[in-house]
Amino acid sequence: MHRIIQLLYRSAATAGLLVAVGAAAYAEPLKLVICHVDDRSGSAADTGIESLNGLKMVIDPLNEAGGINGQKVELITYDTKTDPQLAANFGTRCSEDDKGLLIIGGSPSAVANSLVTVANQTKTPLYILAAAAPNVTDNAEYQFRFGPKVTQDSIAVADALSKNGIKSVAIINNSVPFGISGAASATEELAKKNITVATQQTYDVAATDVSPQVINLMQADAEAILVYPYPADGARVIRTIRQMDIDKPVIMPRVGMMKAFRDLAADTGNGVLVPSSVDTTRPEVAELFKKYSEQFGPLAISPSPAQGYDAGTLTVAVLKDEKVQAAIQAGDLQGARDAIRDATTRHGDFVGMQGTAQSGYKFSKSHHGPTDEGFFVFVKVADDGKSLEAVDAAAALKK
């Protein structure tokens, strides 16, 4: 009797195993779904659109060539309109309804923060694009950043100022998160180089008149001015600075490169210095921007297409990864997401279109993003805002 029961158990176990193996063997492979969840309207529309175009420059030719192992990459796009709660909804929709393998997006920091929560909750890998917030990849498991944190811009600025013997700086920033965190990180990094902040002025992002704050800058008589604005208010600040004949070097991280700022500032923007994570003196980067302009229309140097392109490049590399492919072919969604997370750290130390030829991304390191040192070059707004020129920071900041 005992042997019969044992036999029955064994038969049941064998049948169960066969069913499981059979199910795995006939499991439908996962679709290669990735989602771009970012602003295409709202305050960061330019960055979202440009990064999406950069991403398409990698994905579209890949699909035209047949995709990965015969499977095309399906790109789903969501416009977050600078609304973090909408971003969280779209992120969740991507993970749970679209069965997305990977989320790419989050140019404004608030949107990126929302997506980080979604990534952690749903265990979906997230490639963050332009967000400047310093800690979105602290203790990160599923999230990786392509845009440098604002602290890294500040390190580059403090380095350049220090090398040129500048000892006092005035900071002016708007009251939105980018302005506040930019000014805070700059103050911290400047202090490390013994550079004094002569004054720090904050204005409302919608303020039409920033002359009270600019007068205070003038009175502080610092050797250089550091501005953390959004495009429209940045143009108002630079116009006011020029109207008051303040003849000091003006450094405007990130926003100085944006087309909206340069268009609005026009001739008054000339000479504004910007630490740039894109080095167009590199031939491959120049080629990327040439192709971009041919495909999507004229564009001056901007990190966003490069970030989208780099995110796309790494996406393709991880989707081709052997372990990722095994999970995809087995139809194991969470297994594929975890494999993509692990493959990102394996393939993610690379020099992309952002950064310099020596310094690129370090996703194997704990902060999951660009390297802290040597990632930036300086550019200068020129030709009444129509172009950006590579510039030697030493010459531009010379007293």
Added chain:
Amino acid sequence: MAANTVPGAPRSPTIVPVLVVLALGIALPFLLTSGFHLRLAMLVWIYAILCMGFNLLYGYSGQISLGSPAFYAIGGYAFAMLQTMLGMGPVSAFVGSLLLVAVLSLLIGLPLLRLRTHYLAMATLAFMLVQNGVANRWINFTGGQSGVAVPPLEWGGEPIGRMGIYFVILALAAAVFIFHDFLIRSHLGRAMQAIRDDETAAQALGVKVTRMKLAVLVLSAVMAAIAGVCFGITSLRVDPSLSEFHVLVSLLTIVVVGGLGTRFGPILGSIIVVLLPQLLHEFGELETVVYGLFILLFLLFLPHGLSGLLERREWRLRRTEKKPAPAVTRNLKEELP
């Protein structure tokens, strides 16, 4: 005159429609096909709670206060920080956050409620901006733009799943909804409407105007705080975006679409405002334009919103059924010497 611009409240003698709505809420998770849909349902209830407070304050009492997003954020932050900084459990943190918001709104209400109309709107808007500024700038305390993580709700040492969280939120929403309905249908609701229509006349009728306005402000703030806590347990994070303009815009849109000063307006409006962006996603780049057009059409053709349309129709029908009443009045008049 004010009664022409703000719909009068139907004082339905029955709570049955409210219970029907809540029964639908209970059935909803079993009809939905994905966790994402459940998340949307949770957001609908969260916005409904937030807007029910705003409805009492603005729709029924006529106090144009734009500070609700600030209390929404403070509620969420307090719930998170009482747990992470003081080690409180979720229940005591919940009670603590509501008490904190109640005291704060009382302190703010005392000077601000002396103001009326757009002055009150401006002052409460300024309060929202100050709160947002503090949340953004006091980085060491509030975490700046990254905000504060909310510990997940647990049951028996295990995190509660999305379905469980939905029912927690539904229970809170039900409590607020029933209370909202009770207030509207009670003498307090009539007192609130009297204040809205004419403060002086209300005072002459014996309504303690200042005390009533303050009570409604505190109540509305506490409801906003409940919504903030619910958002925290849904998203496991609170950050300054809770008191940014898009929340205020959503609040006002819900009011327009759902109907100001109506029983079901906050829920109907929340359904539209939460679901519409998901449905309009198909329009691609035209999505924002279509959304704007939709709101414009509501403003033009349904100024009292969806709920206003339904409730006013119901009310009119009831009034028509009671037509003999004027005849009695006329007869009485005829009997007078």
